[in-house]
Amino acid sequence: MRVMVDRGRFVDGISLGVLTRVFPRDLVDEVVAETGCGERRIRLLPARVVVYYVLGLSLFFGDSYEEVMRKLVNGLSFLGTWKEGWQVPTPGAISRARQRLGAAPLRALFERVAVPLGGPGTRGSWFHGFRVMAVDGVVLDIQDTPENVAVFGARRSGGYPQVRVVGIGECGTHAVVGAALDGMSVGERELLLRCSDVLEPGILLLADRGFYGYDVVSHVVDTGADLLWRVKDDLILPVLEWLPDGSYVAELLPSRIRERMTASSRPARADEMSIPVRVVEYMVTNRGESETIRLVTSIADHTLAPAIELAELYQQRWEFEITLDEIETHQIAGSRVLRSRLPELVEQEIWATLLTHYAIRHFMVDAADDLGEDPDRLSFIRTIRTIRVVRRQVTNQAGFSP
DSSP: OOOOOSSSOOGGOOOOOGGTSOOOHHHOOOOOOOOHHOSSSSSSHHHHHHHHHHHHEEEHHHHHHHHHHHHHHGGGGGGOOOOTTTTOOHHHHHHHHHHHSHHHHHHHHHHHHHHOOOOOOTTTTTTTTEEEEEEEEEEEOOOHHHHHHHHHHOOOTSSSOOOEEEEEEETTTTOOOEEEEEEEEEEEEHHHHTTGGOOOOTEEEEEGGGGHHHHHHHHHHHHOOEEEEETTTTSSSOOSSSSSSSOOOEOOOOOHHHHTOOOSSOOTHHHHHHHHHHHEEEEEETTEEEEEEEEEOOOOOOSOOOOHHHHHHHHHHHHHEEEEEEIIIISEEEEEEETSSHHHHHHHHHHHHHHHHHHHHHHHHHHHHTTTTTGGGGTTTHHHHHHHOOOOOOHHHOOOOO
């Protein structure tokens, strides 16, 4: 005869194997309470369980609602908490539970947990004492429902509606530490402003030319962070002083001020609005064609950051593009269309995807530290393998912390 020991509700034992290391139960409970999403009565799917379940959805992207729940609770019978009367909730019940939870707890959890992972000795994370980070964006397809179209807008060329996501990430570890999302009518610059609170002194932010704008640069500089951004070739940057390393001193001004400037006059507010920068220009050859790369940086000291080193460093921006590809290609597999049919759940799903990517990268950085490797060397195919390891842990040890 089997004796069942009641240690609480069956679903109270659900965790996400290795992911609970990054998102412990107490922290999940805290963010649920802080966002006012805790339940007022006992439910089949409490809010904490739904948080872990939504994380599971992003790991088992192609599986049905019920199958993900089955995988999450597999192995709980070993804890003695299996209640024979408990059944896997219906898709409708799971969907309603997700709607009760909303996106706020997932976003709050991301904001609490997602911090840079590179330590003092982490390869690729540092440049002369600066923590190297980058900003870039990705576009995700979502379900073509009236609710999603009403909030995010319809795709102009037909097909699925889309959501734009802009993230700020650490180049050396591929950890995304800041993000913002909205419909396609909102540009990347605006979304960068929304997630710029993760910037601070000691950070060197890399960005492509699509992010340049005087107001955006001014905002980033005000955070205390430094920048190394590519700018367009037609941006007017008069040479104020040539420096020994081949770079030159220039200034950034709002276009309205620049347009009023002539050779003999300078508007009264020009000095007040001026942002001093160094400019680095160099040529690259790709498939027989030459292209001029033009960078501006707020690092004034050319002896600390010589032009040739900045030109080499700028290539690290591609590490963040790889990060977004990991999310778009390897996590959101198959059709690459998010499963959620309501705007709030779309946001919830995106935050969950960012959370699970962060947890996987956390796992990989720890592994790289143990091996004495550069975390960048564990990307791409090894990322896929790591996701598979995490999925096996979730399936086989769902009730156990690692």
